[in-house]
């Protein structure tokens with residue numbers, strides 16, 4: 001279960017689109033999505049100290065690889081839960097395979113952080129929050145990548161999803177243009 005870091009770190013795109021091209025016919029490959037904002041709310045309700053830990057302890061996220069003929073090596077340091085100046089959750093960073101083995105905090109805070117993330121993940125997989133379904137070839141799944149965590153179940157055989165990203169700025173701009181065209185009035 002993760003938010004999609006991929007090549008974006010500081011500028012992680014808001015909206016992700018996942019286009020299912022190939023899906024194994026046997027069981028497996030089901031998508032799992034869970035509302036990270038609900039996870040944060042429940043964690044805060046259950047154990048405010050854990051919430052504070054995840055919204056304050058910096059974690060080092062790392063993404064290295066090769067794509068489209070170039071090498072990349074992104075590093076981003078940020079807590080799992082990022083709040084705005086009013087204390088509202090504005091972005092969730094979570095991807096176990098992008099978490100660096102270097103943890104830039106003192107050892108006493110490391111143990112506290114692991115306890116907190118265990119609770120966070122348990123809530124994320126709570127059957128009342130998580131949604132599990134199998135995409136069919138041709139389906140496109142889209143969601144707010146700053147808010148929703150996603151993952152998949154194991155599978156055998158071939159599976160291919162192609163991802164794309166959009167900014168809210170672009171989506172909202174396009175929505176206004178279309179509204180304006182359809183209503184034939186100017187919308188600011």
Ligand SMILES: [Fe+2]
Pocket residue numbers: 002004150
């Ligand atoms: Fe992903």
